[in-house]
Amino acid sequence: GAVVSQHPSWVICKSGTSVKIECRSLDFQATTMFWYRQFPKQSLMLMATSNEGSKATYEQGVEKDKFLINHASLTLSTLTVTSAHPEDSSFYICSARAGTGGYEKLFFGSGTQLSVL
Amino acid sequence: ELKVEQNPLFLSMQEGKNYTIYCNYSTTSDRLYWYRQDPGKSLESLFVLLSNGAVKQEGRLMASLDTKARLSTLHITAAVHDLSATYFCAVQTSGTYKYIFGTGTRLKVLA
Numbered sequence: 147g148a149v150v151s152q153h154p155s156w157v158i159c160k161s162g163t164s165v166k167i168e169c170r171s172l173d174f175q176a177t178t179m180f181w182y183r184q185f186p187k188q189s190l191m192l193m194a195t196s197n198e199g200s201k202a203t204y205e206q207g208v209e210k211d212k213f214l215i216n217h218a219s220l221t222l223s224t225l226t227v228t229s230a231h232p233e234d235s236s237f238y239i240c241s242a243r244a245g246t247g248g249y250e251k252l253f254f255g256s257g258t259q260l261s262v263l
Numbered sequence: 264e265l266k267v268e269q270n271p272l273f274l275s276m277q278e279g280k281n282y283t284i285y286c287n288y289s290t291t292s293d294r295l296y297w298y299r300q301d302p303g304k305s306l307e308s309l310f311v312l313l314s315n316g317a318v319k320q321e322g323r324l325m326a327s328l329d330t331k332a333r334l335s336t337l338h339i340t341a342a343v344h345d346l347s348a349t350y351f352c353a354v355q356t357s358g359t360y361k362y363i364f365g366t367g368t369r370l371k372v373l374a
Contacts, residue, residue, distance in 0.1 A: 152305075180361075180362065188367070189364045189367045190306075190364040195361060241306075252308070256305045
């Protein structure tokens with residue numbers, strides 16, 4: 147099946163620094179990728195839809211300037227958390243659509259645990 | 264705005280027992296998914312349900328979809344400890360590629 151690689155798996159950074167998370171589709175092309183955020187023992191919250199070659203579509207309440215998304219190629223989307231603060235600490239998961247028609251599935255990266263000190 | 268709710272949120276059950284997890288969604292949808300998540304891990308795809316009346320089974324898990332009632336169920340048969348995890352349903356909103364996740368059901372199967 148389709149594989150989505152996400153890294154780093156975990157990152158610890160100081161408050162005020164920026165962190166970049168990469169999400170790659172390894173064996174398929176993904177015109178659309180999604181970024182989710184998950185707090186402990188809670189559901190996944192859709193942050194934004196990343197579209198190859200165009201600007202990302204952010205969900206209501208998500209700060210565009212804080213969470214920069216770039217989808218420069220059909221296999222790579224990046225999420226940069228700018229000027230991170232402790233409240234940005236969370237589990238971030240990317241996903242990509244694979245397949246067509248009735249065989250579409252959403253494949254998930256392994257997630258990135260971000261801890262901001 | 265599409266809302267997806269699961270019931271129950273927490274479930275503790277004995278091995279060998281049966282139980283059903285419910286997923287309700289508020290607006291029309293193209294398709295519904297079920298995922299499993301182990302602690303600290305990402306999501307594993309379990310089922311994709313595409314049409315009204317769809318039923319899929321894999322091992323001790325069976326999922327069904329009733330689009331008229333906007334309800335999907337995940338039925339667990341003769342639970343075993345290895346099924347302990349958090350289960351999420353997710354709904355793809357009609358006409359878009361957005362996937363909205365349910366609240367999740369944390370399942371603990373006791374030996």
